[in-house]
Amino acid sequence: MATKKKTNEESIEETDLMDEEVEEVVIEVPDGEPTIDDLPGVGPATAEKLVEAGFNELLSIAVMSPSELATAAELGEAVSAKIIAAAKKLANIGGFLSGNELLERRSHVMKLTSGSKALDELLGGGFETQAICEVYGEFGSGKTQIGHQLAVNTILPVEQGGFGGEVFYIDTEDTFRPERIAQMARGIGLEPEMILERIHVARAYNSAHQMLLVDEIKRMSRNIEVKLVIVDSLTSHFRSEYLGRGKLAERQQKLNKHLRELKQLSDICNALVLVTNQVHSKPDAMWGDPTKPVGGHIVGHASTFRIYLRKSKGGSRIARLVDSPNLPEGEAKFFVVAEGLRD
DSSP: OHHHHHHHHHHHHHHHHHHHHHHHHHHHSOOSSOOGGGSTTOOHHHHHHHHHTTOOSHHHHHTSOHHHHHHHHTOOHHHHHHHHHHHHHHTTOSSOOOHHHHHHHHTTOOEEOOSOHHHHHHTTSSEESSEEEEEEESTTSSHHHHHHHHHHHHTSOGGGTSOSSEEEEEESSSOOOHHHHHHHHHHTTOOHHHHHHTEEEEEOOSHHHHHHHHHHHHHHTTTSOEEEEEEEOSSHHHHHHSOSGGGHHHHHHHHHHHHHHHHHHHHHHTOEEEEEEOEEEOTTOOSSOOEEETTHHHHHHHOSEEEEEEEOGGGEEEEEEEEOSSSOOEEEEEEEETTEEEO
16 A cells, blocks of 8 residues: 555656646746746646636736635645745736836726716716726715716727726615616617626625625636626625624724725726715714715725715706825716716
């Protein structure tokens, strides 16, 4: 038995050596952008594990922590740390870049039209990729309507203000309506069946399920060009499951992790993440608007853009840009009509 075991081990070692030799041949003639196969010390078996876990690009590995990669790909934490370090070096992530290099990277950011010129101008040309855009307001202010309109517009070609990609919609409040999508599609002259075919919807029944759906989107992004991810709404389940001050810290930690994973997804896929948020009133507010978004500073810091919606006269809506890294505060007026968002 001992001899047989030794023979098996020797054959495994020989197979590993053969794999390493094959890998070396691939590395010697890399063509174009570096891939997972170019990572030093990563053989075909490890590469296969990474791909099966959804890590088919260097960027998706570089943004992970060692513990997360170890759990997802069933690797040792020390091995995961080495793989992440190598991925960061190959993908040129984690070091200092000049302003010109960052500006060149920003040239890949895309803009999505909302259907309202005023709202697009408020956002510097439209909703942009590689960003989390938070839209909050009281019920009936138009949050879900914006989500539906952006889902339709994402299917449009780039030259028409769209992304030409696919949409993933995480519905936590059962507010997604395919009939409304069909109305908006007809409003811009598109076939409803074609639009609905490219919008993938999942109902999230609790906060844990909501977070797992982001992992499912990452897995599906290997074969589908993800350009828009909508979470409607972000805080609904977290708000109802984690009650009282005793659960506040745990809620904020999970919410922070959820937002971080959404941001990673937007960076890896060059996609827009739109999250809608509920509000609450501050009874101690003596002056100004007492309406505040749920989620506190965690959501505020994680969101790239924050838009506050409120109802106005004549059925119009007012969108106020509350926070942006490069745009001034301002307001835009738009209408929600049968065909969608219009000026």
